[in-house]
Amino acid sequence: MKKDKHIFFHYLSLFFLLSAGFILFYQNQGISKNQLTIAFFISFFYVIWGIIHHYLKGDLHWRIVIEYSLIAILAVILIRGAILR
Template structure:
């Protein structure tokens, strides 16, 4: 498979994961614990997705892993803070 198509499929998967997480968060509006689990789960999936994406592209470095971990953590903290 060509590189642009493979990257497009990677980003399509990420878009689907984020969309499902948003829908689940909105559907379970009254259940704060479940919403937090969904947000943390999405953050973990985002980190794993980023690592796998860069492994396939052969561009994985420690700085990139740290970036994904920090953005995942920051995103989770912001969203969970907004949900309270």
């Protein structure tokens, strides 16, 4: 039960991280440079969160780090393409 509680708080922290990022992103509508910077920070902290989460779970491997990094890079590329067209 204790392990489930920790996992719940891990995902709760991810939810708040992404929510705060989306709110900041929305508040900076029309300022593409700020939105891109926010997207970089959200992606960076997403990768850090994934590394910490899997480290604490005990299943951190290079494949997981690469997976989180590639998802973050893809998200930034898509956001950049949508903002700076």
